[in-house]
Amino acid sequence: MELDDRKLKILQAVIKNYLETGEPVGSRTISKFTDLNLSSATIRNEMADLEELGYIVQPHTSAGRIPTDKGYRLYVDTMMQDKVDEVNNMRDVLIEKADKMENLLQQVAKLLAMNTNYATMVTTPKYRSRKIKFIQLTEVDEYQVLAVIVLEGNIVKNKMFTSAVALQKEETLKLNLALNTFLQGLDIEEINIGLVQKLKSQVGDYANLVTEILDAVAQALNEEGDVRVYTSGATNILKYPELSDMSKAREILTTLENKEELTQFVENNGQPVDKKSIQVYIGDENQVDSMKDCSVVTATYEIEEGIYGKVGIIGPKRMDYEKVVGTLQNMMSQLDDVFKNGNK
Amino acid sequence: MELDDRKLKILQAVIKNYLETGEPVGSRTISKFTDLNLSSATIRNEMADLEELGYIVQPHTSAGRIPTDKGYRLYVDTMMQDKVDEVNNMRDVLIEKADKMENLLQQVAKLLAMNTNYATMVTTPKYRSRKIKFIQLTEVDEYQVLAVIVLEGNIVKNKMFTSAVALQKEETLKLNLALNTFLQGLDIEEINIGLVQKLKSQVGDYANLVTEILDAVAQALNEEGDVRVYTSGATNILKYPELSDMSKAREILTTLENKEELTQFVENNGQPVDKKSIQVYIGDENQVDSMKDCSVVTATYEIEEGIYGKVGIIGPKRMDYEKVVGTLQNMMSQLDDVFKNGNK
DNA sequence: TATTAGCACTCCACTTATATGAGTGCTAAC
DNA sequence: GTTAGCACTCATATAAGTGGAGTGCTAATA
Numbered sequence: 075m076e077l078d079d080r081k082l083k084i085l086q087a088v089i090k091n092y093l094e095t096g097e098p099v100g101s102r103t104i105s106k107f108t109d110l111n112l113s114s115a116t117i118r119n120e121m122a123d124l125e126e127l128g129y130i131v132q133p134h135t136s137a138g139r140i141p142t143d144k145g146y147r148l149y150v151d152t153m154m155q156d157k158v159d160e161v162n163n164m165r166d167v168l169i170e171k172a173d174k175m176e177n178l179l180q181q182v183a184k185l186l187a188m189n190t191n192y193a194t195m196v197t198t199p200k201y202r203s204r205k206i207k208f209i210q211l212t213e214v215d216e217y218q219v220l221a222v223i224v225l226e227g228n229i230v231k232n233k234m235f236t237s238a239v240a241l242q243k244e245e246t247l248k249l250n251l252a253l254n255t256f257l258q259g260l261d262i263e264e265i266n267i268g269l270v271q272k273l274k275s276q277v278g279d280y281a282n283l284v285t286e287i288l289d290a291v292a293q294a295l296n297e298e299g300d301v302r303v304y305t306s307g308a309t310n311i312l313k314y315p316e317l318s319d320m321s322k323a324r325e326i327l328t329t330l331e332n333k334e335e336l337t338q339f340v341e342n343n344g345q346p347v348d349k350k351s352i353q354v355y356i357g358d359e360n361q362v363d364s365m366k367d368c369s370v371v372t373a374t375y376e377i378e379e380g381i382y383g384k385v386g387i388i389g390p391k392r393m394d395y396e397k398v399v400g401t402l403q404n405m406m407s408q409l410d411d412v413f414k415n416g417n418k
Numbered sequence: 419m420e421l422d423d424r425k426l427k428i429l430q431a432v433i434k435n436y437l438e439t440g441e442p443v444g445s446r447t448i449s450k451f452t453d454l455n456l457s458s459a460t461i462r463n464e465m466a467d468l469e470e471l472g473y474i475v476q477p478h479t480s481a482g483r484i485p486t487d488k489g490y491r492l493y494v495d496t497m498m499q500d501k502v503d504e505v506n507n508m509r510d511v512l513i514e515k516a517d518k519m520e521n522l523l524q525q526v527a528k529l530l531a532m533n534t535n536y537a538t539m540v541t542t543p544k545y546r547s548r549k550i551k552f553i554q555l556t557e558v559d560e561y562q563v564l565a566v567i568v569l570e571g572n573i574v575k576n577k578m579f580t581s582a583v584a585l586q587k588e589e590t591l592k593l594n595l596a597l598n599t600f601l602q603g604l605d606i607e608e609i610n611i612g613l614v615q616k617l618k619s620q621v622g623d624y625a626n627l628v629t630e631i632l633d634a635v636a637q638a639l640n641e642e643g644d645v646r647v648y649t650s651g652a653t654n655i656l657k658y659p660e661l662s663d664m665s666k667a668r669e670i671l672t673t674l675e676n677k678e679e680l681t682q683f684v685e686n687n688g689q690p691v692d693k694k695s696i697q698v699y700i701g702d703e704n705q706v707d708s709m710k711d712c713s714v715v716t717a718t719y720e721i722e723e724g725i726y727g728k729v730g731i732i733g734p735k736r737m738d739y740e741k742v743v744g745t746l747q748n749m750m751s752q753l754d755d756v757f758k759n760g761n762k
Numbered sequence: 763t764a765t766t767a768g769c770a771c772t773c774c775a776c777t778t779a780t781a782t783g784a785g786t787g788c789t790a791a792c
Numbered sequence: 793g794t795t796a797g798c799a800c801t802c803a804t805a806t807a808a809g810t811g812g813a814g815t816g817c818t819a820a821t822a
Contacts, residue, residue, distance in 0.1 A: 098785090101786080112795090115795050134801085134802065135787095135801050136784070137784080212566070220572075230564060234572050444814050462816075479772055480814050764822090765822080766820085769817090769819105778807100778809075778810095782804085784803095786802100787801100789799105790795100791796080
């Protein structure tokens with residue numbers, strides 16, 4: 075049996091209708107809904123075929139049909155029409171709030187959640203291993219010293235240290251110099267024990283301060299490798315009856331609250347990375363267990379060559395894919411704009 | 419009619435039982451449950467009195483009784499026994515994870531949520547206006563300069579600036595000096611336009627850089643005045659049937675997600691600040707609308723004289739007050755310990 | 763006078779029966 | 793190939809009946 079044009083039209087009608095209502099769709103509805111001018115009986119026959127082909131199912135005998143994951147997949151891949159997204163110029167809002175990357179990404183999550191009524195997530199960009207640009211020590215008072223660690227890409231970290239011995243201006247300067255001489259330009263793998271030993275031998279009294287500082291450096295480098303995730307609108311999940319029975323809802327919300335599992339989406343769920351495109355994971359296609367009843371639409375934003383993060387929208391399988399994809403595309407282009415032209 | 423000893427005992431029994439089961443409590447249950455050796459009929463008479471006094475109600479005729487807010491209040495104020503909290507040495511976990519205040523507070527929220535099975539919140543401490551300790555500019559490359567702003571209490575903020583004109587080492591040093599001369603020791607109210615003008619006139623070329631830096635300084639000072647809120651275990655709310663009908667649950671979870679409303683608890687809900695004590699807000703006693711079906715138990719932690727934040731536990735009205743209060747007291751003493759003895 | 767046994771009554775929660783109707787599959791006619 | 797027609801299925805809604813937990817009240821008891 076083949077998927078001829080008429081079957082496609084009927085399938086599309088079923089899915090569209092189901093997306094709107096969330097109720098199983100019957101043959102009579104389709105018969106009137108479309109311009110095919112076919113009786114409900116004919117539609118019934120076609121629908122039986124579509125069911126046999128695996129695109130739709132009946133929740134029970136004598137109910138209408140609802141799309142299967144396979145049906146949604148076909149719809150998303152071939153039948154969806156681009157919808158122009160009316161939500162423009164998020165850019166202005168973005169810039170206004172964005173003094174730091176962190177705030178910007180949070181803002182992105184929030185905007186998307188408000189515009190779509192689904193839950194959203196944004197990951198921080200995944201950097202490859204950073205290198206140390208420079209370190210600067212500043213005496214804060216007699217026993218305290220502030221270390222400012224600047225990484226490539228102008229990531230700044232700072233940490234306060236308390237020294238056991240009273241600090242001396244010239245000694246601190248010497249330590250500062252030594253640190254930079256040894257560490258500048260290195261990434262985390264290049265800082266080995268031999269190097270640390272050599273460094274320590276140069277600074278005498280300050281040896282344990284060096285240990286602490288190196289810990290902080292290592293942590294700074296690691297932190298930047300880690301992907302963090304911001305979410306917003308988690309409670310939107312509860313708006314959709316098919317997701318809001320207690321056990322499912324709790325699983326989903328817990329996943330969103332804990333965030334760790336969401337980093338999976340950065341790995342592109344096993345598929346090849348294809349930035350600029352939008353990925354749709356329908357139901358069981360999701361790696362994350364608690365989301366097997368959801369659809370997740372993700373997009374990739376790129377800050378600079380090879381450094382990218384993910385933006386995702388999480389909703390029921392019958393989410394408004396067209397709107398979501400439209401909104402995401404819009405958001406991506408605005409983000410691109412912000413990254414390319416700087417924040418001002 | 420008076421609240422005699424026997425009535426008190428019966429009320430206590432009703433509440434205890436209801437806290438455990440969540441089901442209305444009948445007279446027969448009490449008759450057996452307590453050591454009063456009274457028949458159910460007598461209990462019934464007493465319960466009728468207790469209802470008249472407003473401590474308990476029937477959800478419907480021919481059901482058992484459940485406590486009113488007034489009943490819970492009496493219980494919490496006078497009848498609750500301290501329960502020793504078996505969850506010890508959170509301190510170790512705290513310290514291990516706590517390189518920054520932010521992380522520490524998040525960890526506190528998480529630990530409490532895990533130990534109690536309720537939702538939790540922790541606010542950052544509310545500082546009075548901070549003063550500027552010093553500012554340090556560092557050239558990062560030809561056009562970029564990093565400003566590290568250190569506030570009293572060793573709060574460190576940093577921000578990167580891009581200059582329109584190429585930077586010159588000696589000029590930057592001069593600017594650095596000027597900034598510190600003018601701004602050191604000032605708080606946000608003391609930085610006025612006259613001062614800014616004077617400062618600008620001293621640095622010639624760098625005038626607009628100064629504007630940007632001052633913005634950042636203002637923002638840093640403000641940020642520290644703001645109270646942020648961390649939450650954890652929000653989804654625990656869904657474990658309690660009386661809170662988990664969709665509309666209520668959504669309201670509560672949304673409040674927890676948005677966090678703004680939670681800062682109300684820092685104001686001590688209108689009551690006089692009494693640190694070291696624990697506050698219990700039952701049902702309607704809560705200022706926050708969405709929590710009128712919950713109880714909130716808060717405690718105050720103090721970092722240094724007059725600088726304090728709140729820790730709160732949010733659950734159903736029939737929460738295990740004894741355990742919650744015990745856990746909170748324990749946590750507060752551990753926190754005190756950490757703050758007093760430093761992080762190490 | 764305080765307590766209790768006993769009883770009628772209420773009302774929720776649960777089960778069972780019944781009806782409704784949306785939707786189907788199949789057959790036979792067009 | 794399409795359609796009208798019909799018997800059939802099954803989720804949902806409504807009504808009716810049942811059991812039981814719990815009450816309030818009264819009258820008897822200590």
